[in-house]
Amino acid sequence: MAKELNKKAALVVMSGDFDKLFGAFIIATSAAAQGNEVTMFFTFWGLRALKKKVPTGKSLFGRMVGMMYGGDINRATPSKFSFFGLGRWMFKKMMKNKNVTSLPDLRQLAIDLGVHLYACQMSMDVMEIPREAMIDEVEACVGGGFFVEQAANADFTLFI
Amino acid sequence: MDDIKVDLELDLKGLLCPLPMVRVSQNISKVPVGGVIRATATDPGSLADIPSWARSTGNEIIKQEQEGSNLIYYIKRIK
Numbered sequence: 001m002a003k004e005l006n007k008k009a010a011l012v013v014m015s016g017d018f019d020k021l022f023g024a025f026i027i028a029t030s031a032a033a034q035g036n037e038v039t040m041f042f043t044f045w046g047l048r049a050l051k052k053k054v055p056t057g058k059s060l061f062g063r064m065v066g067m068m069y070g071g072d073i074n075r076a077t078p079s080k081f082s083f084f085g086l087g088r089w090m091f092k093k094m095m096k097n098k099n100v101t102s103l104p105d106l107r108q109l110a111i112d113l114g115v116h117l118y119a120c121q122m123s124m125d126v127m128e129i130p131r132e133a134m135i136d137e138v139e140a141c142v143g144g145g146f147f148v149e150q151a152a153n154a155d156f157t158l159f160i
Numbered sequence: 161m162d163d164i165k166v167d168l169e170l171d172l173k174g175l176l177c178p179l180p181m182v183r184v185s186q187n188i189s190k191v192p193v194g195g196v197i198r199a200t201a202t203d204p205g206s207l208a209d210i211p212s213w214a215r216s217t218g219n220e221i222i223k224q225e226q227e228g229s230n231l232i233y234y235i236k237r238i239k
Contacts, residue, residue, distance in 0.1 A: 030178040030209070033185035034216040100176050109182065
């Protein structure tokens, strides 16, 4: 009667937006709680979700990206109503009032539930983000081929 | 039906999606197979999420009731 467990989910997280990261981590933790093996592949703007709060960049452009898109998961701004940080403050306040789990806590929950976190090596190279600037829980820095293999073996995939 | 033996009480009041379901999943292994968790949540979203978790993981909700805003689930560990 009981269904077989250990289904697989593979998520691409390309967005670093506050709201989309929420969606990504809520789905990932839900899937893990339901017994799925979950892989999250963070690329381009999505790398923010895995970054530490450290300056990055070597070249002029790299340092510019580091300054303008610096910071960790707490610096994520909503895709709408951003208003130079006011929107982030407002949504965080509204969510706190309603007792919604914060983004860093959701990420920690994902880690606790055994969700696999991977970072896109090429995006890191382009944006000049070294491995040391990423949280320790990142399992590896990988490429498109790795993700495609994960996706091909997954029962469902999402692009966020 | 009233004499269900409860092995573990879970207070999930005030928690929102996905936490009620996640906490159930994190605690199910604390009861033996055949054991029962009584989980009390207040998030109406759990009405869909917790039964869905039970179907996906092969466990069973043997009883469900509502007292005011408290949603009470009796969850039996099947495997």
